[in-house]
Amino acid sequence: MSTGTLVLLRHGESEWNALNLFTGWVDVHLTDKGIGEGKRAGELLKEHDLLPDVLYTSLLRRAINTANLALDAADRHWIPVVRDWRLNERHYGALQGKNKAQTKAEYGDDQFMLWRRSYDTPPPAIEAGSEYSQDTDPQYADIGEVPLTECLLDVVKRLIPYWEDTISQDLRAGKTVLVTAHGNSLRALVKHLDGISDEDIASVNIPTGIPLRYDLDENLKPINKGGTYLDPEAAAAGAAAVASQGAK
Numbered sequence: 001m002s003t004g005t006l007v008l009l010r011h012g013e014s015e016w017n018a019l020n021l022f023t024g025w026v027d028v029h030l031t032d033k034g035i036g037e038g039k040r041a042g043e044l045l046k047e048h049d050l051l052p053d054v055l056y057t058s059l060l061r062r063a064i065n066t067a068n069l070a071l072d073a074a075d076r077h078w079i080p081v082v083r084d085w086r087l088n089e090r091h092y093g094a095l096q097g098k099n100k101a102q103t104k105a106e107y108g109d110d111q112f113m114l115w116r117r118s119y120d121t122p123p124p125a126i127e128a129g130s131e132y133s134q135d136t137d138p139q140y141a142d143i144g145e146v147p148l149t150e151c152l153l154d155v156v157k158r159l160i161p162y163w164e165d166t167i168s169q170d171l172r173a174g175k176t177v178l179v180t181a182h183g184n185s186l187r188a189l190v191k192h193l194d195g196i197s198d199e200d201i202a203s204v205n206i207p208t209g210i211p212l213r214y215d216l217d218e219n220l221k222p223i224n225k226g227g228t229y230l231d232p233e234a235a236a237a238g239a240a241a242v243a244s245q246g247a248k
């Protein structure tokens with residue numbers, strides 16, 4: 001059987017994306033625009049005859065709800081679903097709930113970029129038990145130690161073993177796999193797939209709500225390096241908008 005097809009989808013715009021707040025593991029809702037993006041993503045899947053056999057999502061409602069909207073629009077609402085915390089967004093530590101523009105103004109461009117896009121420098125840890133910490137959240141009771149902050153390297157360390165054990169196996173079995181997750185958890189996966197260096201990953205940004213298709217060889221290496229967005233123009237505009245967050 002030939003190797004399956006991978007489709008990555010970042011959730012649609014969330015309420016905290018719209019407010020320009022660092023989000024991480026805070027479980028915020030989609031905006032009306034985000035709901036529309038989820039539906040549009042499903043229409044794109046249908047138009048491109050890219051119909052998933054199985055869905056993987058994080059445990060966060062913005063990814064779960066985006067995937068449900070997309071699959072409903074693509075008439076694939078019935079496929080099996082696997083949800084796992086290892087697909088969660090990067091934990092943003094003490095920055096969770098803080099405004100990006102204010103953080104940039106307060107700490108300066110370099111520190112802001114270091115926290116936001118460096119590979120191995122995590123933001124300061126969030127205080128356990130504080131409003132935007134997940135350390136006492138029953139949702140994560142069985143995962144051992146809930147992170148108090150993460151850099152992208154930490155996400156790679158939790159996500160890639162999971163990828164090897166689960167998603168890869170479905171791809172090797174020839175399935176079309178939809179992974180609905182987050183800006184930074186998908187950056188970790190794209191880094192692994194495309195072999196992007198620790199430095200170059202800083203300039204890779206994933207737009208909300210646009211399916212990104214990867215065709216993989218038998219070693220699960222991309223045949224189309226960087227993948228192919230189903231709406232390339234909207235994806236370029238969306239990625240540029242993510243890159244410039246914090247500017248205002």
Ligand SMILES: O=C(O)[C@@H](CO)OP(=O)(O)O
Binds near residue numbers: 116184
């Ligand atoms: O706030 C976040 O959790 C992420 C994704 O929205 O933001 P950033 O793109 O700044 O890493």
